[in-house]
Amino acid sequence: MKLGFVGTGAISDAVIRGVLRSDCAVDEIIVSRRSEHISQKLAADFDRVRVEDDNQAIIDQADVIFLAVLPQLSKEILSGLHMPDDKKVVSLIATIPIADMKAWLDTDARFDRAIPLPPVEHHSCVTAVYPGSPDVMALFEKLGGAVAAKTIDAFDGYATGSALMGTYFTVLENAAQWMVAQGSDYADARRYLAALFAGLSENTAKSPDQGFADLYEGHITAGGLNDQVAQTFLREKGGAAIHTALDEVFARVKAASKGG
Numbered sequence: 001m002k003l004g005f006v007g008t009g010a011i012s013d014a015v016i017r018g019v020l021r022s023d024c025a026v027d028e029i030i031v032s033r034r035s036e037h038i039s040q041k042l043a044a045d046f047d048r049v050r051v052e053d054d055n056q057a058i059i060d061q062a063d064v065i066f067l068a069v070l071p072q073l074s075k076e077i078l079s080g081l082h083m084p085d086d087k088k089v090v091s092l093i094a095t096i097p098i099a100d101m102k103a104w105l106d107t108d109a110r111f112d113r114a115i116p117l118p119p120v121e122h123h124s125c126v127t128a129v130y131p132g133s134p135d136v137m138a139l140f141e142k143l144g145g146a147v148a149a150k151t152i153d154a155f156d157g158y159a160t161g162s163a164l165m166g167t168y169f170t171v172l173e174n175a176a177q178w179m180v181a182q183g184s185d186y187a188d189a190r191r192y193l194a195a196l197f198a199g200l201s202e203n204t205a206k207s208p209d210q211g212f213a214d215l216y217e218g219h220i221t222a223g224g225l226n227d228q229v230a231q232t233f234l235r236e237k238g239g240a241a242i243h244t245a246l247d248e249v250f251a252r253v254k255a256a257s258k259g260g
């Protein structure tokens with residue numbers, strides 16, 4: 001199987017490195033020259049990567065084509081290309097609907113959309129896919145896991161959920177600064193909190209049958225210190241803030257999908 005990448009930026013780099021570190025049956029990966037510093041490094045690091053100047057040549061030679069250009073440039077770039085109907089397309093482009101891409105590329109090819117995140121390089125994150133063709137699911141399973149979104153709303157919900165990363169670091173930074181105010185060195189507070197949350201993530205990963213509420217029960221004493229912090233967070237409307245933030249991001253994703 002030959003994979004092609006139109007757009008060799010940050011996320012293509014992570015996916016390609018993840019694929020080539022897996023046992024995916026991939027004979028060759030053909031990448032567009034842009035971004036040249038990334039495509040050159042990939043070709044230097046892996047014999048199976050070849051750089052092409054022409055996006056149409058990538059499409060013509062590959063069996064599965066990944067589209068990974070920026071959303072605002074996608075109409076201009078894709079409109080100049082033709083996608084034969086027998087190709088399989090995986091679009092990583094945020095917000096652009098499949099119907100728009102099919103119209104620009106003048107094709108009935110099979111499309112999936114996916115939201116890989118940078119840790120796919122090390123097979124340590126789960127990728128949301130819509131609608132979830134079996135071969136695309138199998139590929140992302142090898143990069144850490146895949147979830148198929150049954151509807152476009154569910155898919156946009158995953159895109160929205162991935163926007164919580166900044167909040168994670170904001171919580172940790174606020175906690176570290178508070179500990180510094182009590183006399184800790186920042187480096188020690190950072191190390192302590194990072195290990196605490198890494199351990200919780202590990203416990204969570206090892207207990208796939210337990211919901212987050214079950215894990216709360218398992219880790220936290222009712223009326224204890226952790227329970228107190230969580231209850232204060234809710235009392236101060238932390239839970240409502242998360243819902244409001246996700247609602248607002250979801251609306252933004254939907255507006256962008258309509259060209260709004």
Ligand SMILES: NC(=O)c1ccc[n+]([C@@H]2O[C@H](COP(=O)([O-])OP(=O)(O)OC[C@H]3O[C@@H](n4cnc5c(N)ncnc54)[C@H](OP(=O)(O)O)[C@@H]3O)[C@@H](O)[C@H]2O)c1
Binds near residue numbers: 010011012035073
């Ligand atoms: N980064 C993430 O975590 C992530 C996750 C999921 C989805 N996405 C989506 O994936 C897409 C790419 O994101 P990214 O973070 O990888 O962005 P990026 O690093 O800016 O990559 C975009 C790439 O498109 C290239 N490009 C521009 N015009 C081109 C053309 N005519 N032909 C071929 N390539 C061209 C750019 O090359 P130059 O540098 O030479 O301009 C650049 O390498 C976006 O739609 C984004 O929404 C990103």
